[in-house]
Amino acid sequence: MAGAIKVSKTHLVRTELDSLLAGLDIGDAVPAERELAVRFGVARETVRQALHELLVEGRIERRGRGTVVAKPKLVQPLSLRSYTEGAERMGRTPGRVLVSWDDVRADAEMATALGVRRGAKVMHLERVLLADGDRIGLESTYLTVARFGWLRESFDPATSLYAALRASGVEFGAALERIETALPSPREAALLGTTTAMPVLMLNRRTVDVADHPIELVRAIYRGDRVAFETFLADR
Missing domain, CATH: 3.40.1410.10 (Chorismate lyase-like)
Structure with missing residues (x-):
């Protein structure tokens, strides 16, 4: 359709991750990049960028070699x-x-x-x-x-x-x-x-x-x- 706005893959992955996090509790593990890339059918770099945005926003945090749902700010x-x-x-x-x-x-x-x-x-x-x-x-x-x-x-x-x-x-x-x-x-x-x-x-x-x-x-x-x-x- 003429004039349609193209949505980036990172944004789409963010939307999926938002839904995923909504079903998890504080401290729950977030699936690994490789697993998420396969699940969403995108490159790992796309998943990595979306996860980085969530990290900066304080929605997730690194714990050891994994990633978990963070406490509220x-x-x-x-x-x-x-x-x-x-x-x-x-x-x-x-x-x-x-x-x-x-x-x-x-x-x-x-x-x-x-x-x-x-x-x-x-x-x-x-x-x-x-x-x-x-x-x-x-x-x-x-x-x-x-x-x-x-x-x-x-x-x-x-x-x-x-x-x-x-x-x-x-x-x-x-x-x-x-x-x-x-x-x-x-x-x-x-x-x-x-x-x-x-x-x-x-x-x-x-x-x-x-x-x-x-x-x-x-x-x-x-x-x-x-x-x-x-x-x-x-x-x-």
């Missing part, structure tokens, strides 16, 4: 709440693994954002974020030593930083947050248990308290196949 609210609250809301078990905790000197941009002089000591806390033991994010938090140096004596980096700050009397006021897509560096990919070809969601945030005094700068990356963000919008 962890949906994080865009709010002044901790990662812990978002994970627990979805019935997931949050966790953190400390990568490094050291002092750095504030450069001009960081000094302005945190309200300190250039060269002032700033704590850099880097942690891998977990959900049910799976690595889903890598978070770098910067706080001034002058205001938050006490954390070194009492804070357990495996727990919620926001909970510790609130317990100390810090009242969160507002944050400016920017989210964009990126590709992880080799180091970041290794810490996240992914590859440099797998897109991540990069978040940059500056948070202030109710008196508009800076609290933190955060740079975090989240696996795009494991995490999604949501917010509530209303026109009132």
